[in-house]
Amino acid sequence: MTDEVKVSIGKEKYKTEVSINQHHLIADEPTEVGGADLGPKPTAFLLSALGTCKAMTMRMYADQKQWPLESVEISLSSEVVKSTQQQTTYIRCIIKLYGDLDDMQKERILKVGDKCPVQKILSNPIIIESNMLQ
The missing domain is CATH 3.30.300.20 (K homology (KH) domain)
Known part of the structure; x- marks a missing residue:
């Protein structure tokens, strides 16, 4: 079975939403490089x-x-x-x-x-x- 991986980013600086099948994660960058540190880089x-x-x-x-x-x-x-x-x-x-x-x-x-x-x-x-x- 192949995983369905989707990644999307909007206008919120660096916050990226990751969907893997039924799971949802957030990736971001640390604050020192302009992100909001809402998730792992x-x-x-x-x-x-x-x-x-x-x-x-x-x-x-x-x-x-x-x-x-x-x-x-x-x-x-x-x-x-x-x-x-x-x-x-x-x-x-x-x-x-x-x-x-x-x-x-x-x-x-x-x-x-x-x-x-x-x-x-x-x-x-x-x-x-x-x-x-x-």
């Missing part, structure tokens, strides 16, 4: 997509293996480094696994999390095609 949504996907993938794998994973906490941050030839974005994920897991189980869960669908998308070339309807 777009890059935070990107990081949250990666973090939630990794956490869900880890949970699914541990459940499948019947391993005692109690919870997963992931802190994400990003940094853009520009050079004269290219721009590189570094996304850092600090992961805490809770539960009575041995080192092998923790390492395996971590590796499986790196194979989540969102990380696969972000790790491969991306082509964005924009078309205007008349």
